[in-house]
Amino acid sequence: MDVTMKDVAKLAGVSLSTVSRVLNDSSLVREETAIKVQKAVEKLDYQINDSARILRTNTSNLIGVIGAGMERPFLANLLKGIEAEARERGYALIYGDSDGEFEKEQNYLNIMKQKKIDGIILITTNYYNDLLSIVKNYQIPVVFASGYISDPEISCVTADNVAGAYDIVEYLCQAGHRDIAFIKGPDLDLLASQERLRGVKLALRLSDIEYDPSRFIEGDFTFESGYSAAKKIINKFPDVTAIFAFNDEMAVGVIRYLKEQNIKVPEDISVVGFDGIELGKYIDPALTTIKQSGYQLGLKSIEMLNKIINQEKIEDNKVFIPHELVVRESTNKLNELTTNKEVVKNNRG
Amino acid sequence: MDVTMKDVAKLAGVSLSTVSRVLNDSSLVREETAIKVQKAVEKLDYQINDSARILRTNTSNLIGVIGAGMERPFLANLLKGIEAEARERGYALIYGDSDGEFEKEQNYLNIMKQKKIDGIILITTNYYNDLLSIVKNYQIPVVFASGYISDPEISCVTADNVAGAYDIVEYLCQAGHRDIAFIKGPDLDLLASQERLRGVKLALRLSDIEYDPSRFIEGDFTFESGYSAAKKIINKFPDVTAIFAFNDEMAVGVIRYLKEQNIKVPEDISVVGFDGIELGKYIDPALTTIKQSGYQLGLKSIEMLNKIINQEKIEDNKVFIPHELVVRESTNKLNELTTNKEVVKNNRG
DNA sequence: TTGTAGGCGTTATCAC
DNA sequence: GTGATAACGCCTACAA
Numbered sequence: 033m034d035v036t037m038k039d040v041a042k043l044a045g046v047s048l049s050t051v052s053r054v055l056n057d058s059s060l061v062r063e064e065t066a067i068k069v070q071k072a073v074e075k076l077d078y079q080i081n082d083s084a085r086i087l088r089t090n091t092s093n094l095i096g097v098i099g100a101g102m103e104r105p106f107l108a109n110l111l112k113g114i115e116a117e118a119r120e121r122g123y124a125l126i127y128g129d130s131d132g133e134f135e136k137e138q139n140y141l142n143i144m145k146q147k148k149i150d151g152i153i154l155i156t157t158n159y160y161n162d163l164l165s166i167v168k169n170y171q172i173p174v175v176f177a178s179g180y181i182s183d184p185e186i187s188c189v190t191a192d193n194v195a196g197a198y199d200i201v202e203y204l205c206q207a208g209h210r211d212i213a214f215i216k217g218p219d220l221d222l223l224a225s226q227e228r229l230r231g232v233k234l235a236l237r238l239s240d241i242e243y244d245p246s247r248f249i250e251g252d253f254t255f256e257s258g259y260s261a262a263k264k265i266i267n268k269f270p271d272v273t274a275i276f277a278f279n280d281e282m283a284v285g286v287i288r289y290l291k292e293q294n295i296k297v298p299e300d301i302s303v304v305g306f307d308g309i310e311l312g313k314y315i316d317p318a319l320t321t322i323k324q325s326g327y328q329l330g331l332k333s334i335e336m337l338n339k340i341i342n343q344e345k346i347e348d349n350k351v352f353i354p355h356e357l358v359v360r361e362s363t364n365k366l367n368e369l370t371t372n373k374e375v376v377k378n379n380r381g
Numbered sequence: 382m383d384v385t386m387k388d389v390a391k392l393a394g395v396s397l398s399t400v401s402r403v404l405n406d407s408s409l410v411r412e413e414t415a416i417k418v419q420k421a422v423e424k425l426d427y428q429i430n431d432s433a434r435i436l437r438t439n440t441s442n443l444i445g446v447i448g449a450g451m452e453r454p455f456l457a458n459l460l461k462g463i464e465a466e467a468r469e470r471g472y473a474l475i476y477g478d479s480d481g482e483f484e485k486e487q488n489y490l491n492i493m494k495q496k497k498i499d500g501i502i503l504i505t506t507n508y509y510n511d512l513l514s515i516v517k518n519y520q521i522p523v524v525f526a527s528g529y530i531s532d533p534e535i536s537c538v539t540a541d542n543v544a545g546a547y548d549i550v551e552y553l554c555q556a557g558h559r560d561i562a563f564i565k566g567p568d569l570d571l572l573a574s575q576e577r578l579r580g581v582k583l584a585l586r587l588s589d590i591e592y593d594p595s596r597f598i599e600g601d602f603t604f605e606s607g608y609s610a611a612k613k614i615i616n617k618f619p620d621v622t623a624i625f626a627f628n629d630e631m632a633v634g635v636i637r638y639l640k641e642q643n644i645k646v647p648e649d650i651s652v653v654g655f656d657g658i659e660l661g662k663y664i665d666p667a668l669t670t671i672k673q674s675g676y677q678l679g680l681k682s683i684e685m686l687n688k689i690i691n692q693e694k695i696e697d698n699k700v701f702i703p704h705e706l707v708v709r710e711s712t713n714k715l716n717e718l719t720t721n722k723e724v725v726k727n728n729r730g
Numbered sequence: 731t732t733g734t735a736g737g738c739g740t741t742a743t744c745a746c
Numbered sequence: 747g748t749g750a751t752a753a754c755g756c757c758t759a760c761a762a
Contacts, residue, residue, distance in 0.1 A: 127474050
């Protein structure tokens with residue numbers, strides 16, 4: 033069996049409670065005694081038994097994360113940010129992937145409840161409404177990190193997808209593009225993709241361009257889906273001058289397809305993405321996109337969750353992280369030569 | 382307070398022990414009673430208190446994962462594979478990023494021990510020897526998933542980095558390249574990068590090419606480091622005909638730099654990577670590389686760990702996952718035209 | 731300032 | 747088949 037407090041107490045020649053006090057930095061213990069205990073702890077390499085502590089205190093310093101498709105670069109960085117900030121604040125992470133299936137989400141939620149997690153970060157986009165009612169019922173502090181949740185009781189941290197999509201479409205329109213095609217996320221995605229869609233519609237309306245649903249091809253945020261969506265677009269709408277893929281990976285797929293067809297980017301068709309993943313700087317042509325920081329998103333999510341757990345006052349439970357339009361090489365003004373400069377426009381925060 | 386077994390027992394009109402038996406599928410309980418209990422469980426939406434169970438049984442169904450740089454596509458897929466297979470086998474995951482720092486690794490190891498994890502997957506490459514001695518001392522089942530560990534007591538699952546690197550260098554040599562430059566991983570990486578280096582040396586020797594250490598530039602597996610390493614290479618060795626970056630992201634960085642210098646890939650310089658991430662198919666030119674499946678690696682790691690935990694017999698505690706040379710567009714034979722076909726050569730495993 | 735004792739929610743060992 | 751009851755290791759009144 034492992035070393036327990038009892039062993040430490042015996043070695044230090046004090047009682048159990050004294051050991052406990054020392055371990056919990058209770059001030060009411062003589063320095064001399066504390067040192068004795070510390071020495072015993074080190075000598076025995078004592079490690080607290082977390083289960084016993086949790087059982088007793090009902091608080092675990094454990095945060096649950098339920099996500100889906102976290103291998104996408106943007107989300108991988110989100111997870112990294114979550115982990116770093118959670119560690120910083122003394123939480124450990126228990127992580128589950130739902131594959132976007134409600135049953136798995138539900139399942140993880142139960143497991144996490146059983147483990148008495150202090151709070152939970154949800155990154156799912158499909159069945160979030162069902163999830164919310166479970167979470168509310170369980171009374172677990174929760175922060176959504178994958179989109180805007182209108183329910184006033186629920187906290188969320190997210191990029192402003194509506195504004196971001198608006199910005200980049202406006203940019204295209206101002207560059208003279210009117211014949212634009214779009215690659216959405218999965219129709220099951222009720223958050224980011226829907227929000228970006230709203231931003232697009234808004235920008236189109238203000239530029240006096242008719243909204244044509246048939247110009248929105250469904251993708252699934254992978255390279256491959258961008259590639260095949262591009263094929264459909266080129267076949268159905270040979271006159272497009274610009275394509276907006278709702279994330280960078282799909283935009284990369286688009287660019288690949290266009291190259292194979294000897295269609296020049298940006299001379300023939302401009303291509304833009306969303307997210308601003310690192311890769312976008314290195315493909316050719318470098319990708320014009322809306323940049324947001326997944327890492328930052330993760331960090332802010334934990335920050336907010338921590339406040340909720342500690343019942344601190346929260347000014348606003350809907351938080352937007354900054355985004356910016358980054359113009360690189362994959363876009364140009366209609367009937368103009370390409371400019372290769374990287375320009376940062378419109379940095380909101 | 383939450384619903385406990387006591388509440389269930391009361392509602393079902395049975396004793397605590399009976400409830401426990403039902404929950405643990407003990408056969409020695411009358412069907413009738415079992416149903417009564419089940420109903421009470423559902424009615425109260427009873428969830429077991431995991432801490433109490435762990436405290437009592439000393440087994441947690443929890444697997445710890447300590448990694449670093451997990452946002453890299455290959456490793457993100459590894460994590461995905463780990464998660465999927467762990468879930469499948471009834472484990473939950475507790476995940477920590479060490480940033481490649483020994484102190485953080487050590488710290489997570491302690492936290493995980495306190496949580497009574499059943500086993501641990503280590504994906505770190507720097508201080509693994511120090512980690513190993515701690516893990517051994519803690520007597521926790523462990524599987525390494527980031528390289529070959531020679532210690533016969535330690536299990537590992539990994540791609541055959543030596544053979545993979547050998548294969549791709551041999552391929553370059555057979556295509557007539559003798560003037561090759563290399564971009565290693567960080568010198569701190571004592572596993573994958575070192576192993577690939579060994580494979581390279583072997584292939585060079587067999588092709589009768591002198592090993593010149595100055596032709597090995599240190600990178601850190603990022604796009605950016607590939608980009609800047611390429612710059613150094615072109616300046617120092619203007620006559621190279623091929624560059625082998627030790628992972629795909631760096632290879633993408635190389636290709637970007639070469640394009641900016643109007644150096645044609647593969648006509649002027651062939652470029653190869655390692656890992657076979659999805660992206661490699663979509664950049665232009667598509668990347669020749671050694672492909673291995675991170676997902677598969679994760680899956681096999683959990684499979685092995687599960688066996689160790691259950692004290693099942695293990696035939697071989699060193700497992701290699703398959704790799705294959707995938708020839709795409711970024712390489713050609715010296716003094717020949719590019720071929721654009723994707724060819725799978727040498728699928729071992 | 732320190733020690734004693736009860737209980738957190740389970741499981742396991744006894745009896746019945 | 748079922749039911750008491752004693753741990754598991756820790757925290758926390760309360761007592762000293």
